[in-house]
Amino acid sequence: MEVSLESKILKVIKEKTSKEGGVIQSTLWSMLGIDNREGTKVVLSLVRKGLVKREPITYKGRRTYMLIYSPVKSAKLNIIVKLNPVMYIPCFTCRELLRCGTGGYYNPYKCLLLSHFIEETE
Ligand code: SF4
Numbered sequence: 001m002e003v004s005l006e007s008k009i010l011k012v013i014k015e016k017t018s019k020e021g022g023v024i025q026s027t028l029w030s031m032l033g034i035d036n037r038e039g040t041k042v043v044l045s046l047v048r049k050g051l052v053k054r055e056p057i058t059y060k061g062r063r064t065y066m067l068i069y070s071p072v073k074s075a076k077l078n079i080i081v082k083l084n085p086v087m088y089i090p091c092f093t094c095r096e097l098l099r100c101g102t103g104g105y106y107n108p109y110k111c112l113l114l115s116h117f118i119e120e121t122e
Contacts, residue, residue: 006042008032010069013052017069024057025065043067085121090114 012031016023023031029039043065046052050072054065090113091097100106108114 022066022068
């Protein structure tokens with residue numbers, strides 16, 4: 001199985017961050033044998049995904065970037081979904097469900113049970 005360039009880059013950044021606090025961008029290119037253009041494109045994608053921070057630094061008199069693995073921690077989200085109204089939709093217990101359809105004798109557009117249910121839940 002071929003490992004994507006993005007996975008390789010992320011793996012190196014993770015390892016270097018845990019050992020050395022990050023990796024200098026040009027060092028990463030030489031470690032992986034890739035060119036600046038190709039690598040920058042992937043790194044910017046990782047930055048947009050919130051997995052990597054790219055901090056400007058000066059290294060050996062040249063401006064470059066320190067790449068640091070720092071996944072953005074998303075806030076916990078609590079969503080309460082009430083399923084009770086759904087459970088009481090009359091169609092779920094209707095004997096005519098398989099014969100019901102638009103244009104037929106049993107028709108959801110004309111059904112009093114369904115209309116009544118919808119009016120009560122609004
Ligand atoms: S729309 Fe009415 S007739 Fe059709 S399945 Fe639902 S409850 Fe039954």
